[in-house]
Amino acid sequence: MKEKSKELVVRKIERGTVIDHIPVGQALNVIRLLGIKGGEGYTVAVVMNVDSRKHGKKDIVKVEGKELSAAEVNRIALVAPEATINVIQDFEVVKKTTVKLPDRLQGMVRCTNPSCITNKPREPVTPTFRVLSRSPLLLLCEYCGTRVLQEDVIKQYAG
Ligand code: CTP
Numbered sequence: 001m002k003e004k005s006k007e008l009v010v011r012k013i014e015r016g017t018v019i020d021h022i023p024v025g026q027a028l029n030v031i032r033l034l035g036i037k038g039g040e041g042y043t044v045a046v047v048m049n050v051d052s053r054k055h056g057k058k059d060i061v062k063v064e065g066k067e068l069s070a071a072e073v074n075r076i077a078l079v080a081p082e083a084t085i086n087v088i089q090d091f092e093v094v095k096k097t098t099v100k101l102p103d104r105l106q107g108m109v110r111c112t113n114p115s116c117i118t119n120k121p122r123e124p125v126t127p128t129f130r131v132l133s134r135s136p137l138l139l140l141c142e143y144c145g146t147r148v149l150q151e152d153v154i155k156q157y158a159g
């Protein structure tokens with residue numbers, strides 16, 4: 001079933017990516033994790049707190065002219081573990097994938113403990129975390145036991 005056009009807050013896009021089913025309040029964090037600051041040349045639409053057919057309310061981010069890399073798709077799961085990534089061409093959804101946040105994260109996030117072995121410049125140790133909670137995100141460093149919060153992860157990508 002297609003979304004009725006009277007329910008669209010923002011028009012359909014011609015080409016690019018629609019990140020749908022983002023938890024309410026996480027749209028700006030999705031944009032931060034993608035490293036989008038506004039000056040990159042993409043047209044970006046942020047839709048917050050709209051009705052979702054699946055459950056309650058949701059946020060949506062539409063990025064016209066951009067296709068996401070696999071790394072970018074994986075990153076979105078950190079703040080929107082049930083997001084749908086829709087690739088749009090000629091106004092049609094040509095590919096729909098659901099993000100996945102694994103139980104263990106390797107290499108995507110840095111440990112916030114400066115003396116963790118994963119932060120030693122000479123140690124080729126990949127930071128590895130156990131996912132304790134998905135929303136809100138809570139990670140446990142497997143090397144030093146530090147708990148890393150969603151806000152720490154966002155700072156690592158958005159400065
Ligand atoms: N969309 C868009 N521009 C297009 C096509 C789709 O902005 N040219 C948006 C739709 O508004 C919707 C999302 O992309 O928010 C996914 O579109 P579609 O698969 O048609 O909607 P649904 O069937 O409702 O998706 P789902 O089953 O994933 O909820």
Ligand code: ZN
Nearest residue numbers: 111116141144
């Ligand atoms: Zn650590």
